Amino acid sequence: MPEDNGKIRARLRDGVADVKILMRHPMETGRRKDPESGELIPKHYIREVICEHNGQVAMRLDWSWGISADPYLAFKVKDAQVGDAISVRWTDDQGQTATLSAQLS
Amino acid sequence: MKRRPLLVNTGLLGLGAIASPLAFTGALIPRTAGASWPSEAFDASALSDAEQRLFDGRPIQDSTELSISAPDIAENGRVVPVGVRIALPNANQFALFAAKNPTPLLARVHLTPAVAPEVALRVKLDETTELIAIAEADGQLYRTSRSVKVTGGGCGGG
Incomplete structure (x- = not known):
């Protein structure tokens, strides 16, 4: 995987962390043809996303290939404070993983 | 491969x-x-099958305490912003479907009390379709839907 796994932005306001994520992933449906070869591009998609607040699982998402390429995800973490860690880890159907982390300021 | x-x-x-x-x-x-x-539910090509496989045929009631935000018209079906918000107490999961997609189930989300029950994503819509969200709160299932007219793009099928 390339080093550029995407972006995370977490903003703290009134004890709630507003988290916005952009992941870098092709999210291939398996139904798209390679424009040059005409061959179907195999399915390749993020299956699971785990969102953690200070190391505790706050939300877990199971995804299909119907999520857009370079997936966007936004959610809100409650009871958040300055210095808290927010992390989002994804795993795709080929077993590749990546983690995006932020510290609340 | x-x-x-x-x-x-x-x-x-x-x-x-x-x-x-x-x-x-x-x-x-x-x-x-x-x-x-849930591979069975994700592979289902009919909405009813996907729902059945995910929720075991349990009764589902329509609710206005559950809402989907999405554009009325999507010019690019490959990237359609969709938000799901649950105003019901003690929601622990929801699923999002696009009825007309070749495989309707888009996502299943497990919530905990650490997050607000409100999530935004971007999804692929193959054609004009109904979006359906089913949420579980206090052991009961609730449903809402919203239609999106798709004028271009799609899942990139051809």
Whole structure:
């Protein structure tokens, strides 16, 4: 995987962390043809996303290939404070993983 | 790409997967933490099958305490912003479907009290379709829907 796994932005306001994520992933449906070869591009998609607040699982998402390429995800973490860690880890159907982390300021 | 034939088999072996989903996904997809990823529901090509496989045919009532935000018209079906918000107390999960997509189930989300029950995503819509969200709160299932007219793009099928 390339080093550029995407972006995370977490903003703290009134004890709630507003988290916005952009992941870098092709999210291939398996139904798209390679424009040059005409061959179907195999399915390749993020299956699971785990969102953690200070190391505790706050939300877990199971995804299909119907999520857009370079997936966007936004959610809100409650009871958040300055210095808290927010992390989002994804795993795709080929077993590749990546983690995006932020510290609340 | 050695794994392709195995993945193709998930459809054929679908019934076996019900009996032992943990062993099944674990054997096929090493290093994937999501042993509970509901492959049966994700592979379903009919909305009713996807719902049945995810929620076991339990009764689902319409609710206005559950809402979907999305554009009325999507000019690019490949990237359609969708938000799901649950105003019901004690929501612990929801699923999002696009009725007309070749495989309608887009996502299943497990919530905890650590997050607000409100999530935004971007999804692919193959054609003009109904979006459906089903949420579980206090052990009951609730449904809402919203239609999106798609004027271009799609899942990139051809």
